[in-house]
Amino acid sequence: MPKLPKLREKKALWGVSAAAVLVLGGGGFVVYESEIADDDEVCCALPPPLYGVPRGPDGEIDVASQSVETKVPVDHDFSLHLRPGGKAEWELAETGESGNVLRAKGVKTVKGTRYFKFRALKTGTARVVLREVDGDRTMTYPIEVKESIGGTSVAEDPEEYYPEADDPLKFRKLDRDFDGTVTVRRGEEFRVANSYDNQPGYTWKIAEKPDDTVVGLYPDANPRVGGSPAADRKDWYGFTARAKGTTTVKLFGCYRCGYDSEPTSAESKKFSLTKTLTVVVR
Incomplete structure (x- = not known):
């Protein structure tokens, strides 16, 4: 019998598990887990999506950071992921373990994406909170663990609608934040960028x-x-500059509001913001 390779010691706060899922008739699932180190290769391809939800690096259910209503099935692993490129660094503030509904399983980084991993232990509700390392923002995730999440929509990263270079119209592009004052000529067509960190x-x-x-x-x-x-x-x-004069445009950014049009939680009210752009047409 060939000798199995010894797993290297994992230098992390918690262990990280890789899950392989066997789909049974009637919608049942059996989950097998094995401990692996971050730098060990996984031999096999990831299992197919579960209930249409993408998989994380170890086969777990993968939930985007923008999620505001997170539902996961019991006896499964899941992760909340943060893509690279955001302005903030985030850490766990609350693990959701107080009611024994969840168990935190650590943080794993793959190609710059950070996965905060958990195990759903039993049906019920829990709360996970991420906080900004060098700031005061938070992201609160109400987690509902259910027997099944069939038919449930799970948050995925938003898709990029258009490459920045793919603009068939001859707009003047003002690459700045959507704030302050811009001056344009009458008859000019122009675009102004609203730049922001969309991780939350x-x-x-x-x-x-x-x-x-x-x-x-x-x-x-x-x-x-x-x-x-x-x-x-x-x-x-x-925009199109139609006549000489001065006018303003206001954008309202609702923080982690989901389908709500206005902030409802204290967190949303605290971190939502309004941007005002003044346009001067000469």
Whole structure:
């Protein structure tokens, strides 16, 4: 019998498990776990998505950082992931272990993406909180562990709608934050970038439109997305300068609001923000 390779000692706070899932008839699952070190190769391909949810590096259910309603099945591993490129570094503030619904399984980094890993131990609810290492922002995840999550929508990273270079119209691009004052010429078509870190998940809307006799939105205020939709993102809003004058545009960013149009939690109210752009047409 061939000798099995010895697993190297893992230098981490918690162990990291790799899960292989066998799909049974009738929707049942059997989960086998084995401890592996970060730098050991996994021999086999990841199992297929579970309930349509993508897999993390060790086969666990993979949930995007923008999730505000997180549901996972009991007796399964899952992770909350943060893509590289965001302005903040995050750490665990609350592990959700107080009610014995979850068990924290550590943090794993693969190609710059950080996976905060957990095990769903029993049905019930728990709360996981990530906090900014060098700031005061938090991301709270109400976790619901269910017998099944079939038919449940699980948050995935938003897709990039358009490459920044793929702009068929001849807009002047003002690569700056959506704030302060810009000066343009009458008849000019231009785009202004709303730049932000989308790791926590912002929902943006036009809170105050410009005076359309001076500046028109193009078209219907739908931005073209560039950058990394799950980290440092740029939403390019298009405008047409119609007449001489001065007007303002306001954007409201709802922090971790999900489907809510206004902040409802104390966290959302604290970290939501409004940006005001003043446009001068000469």
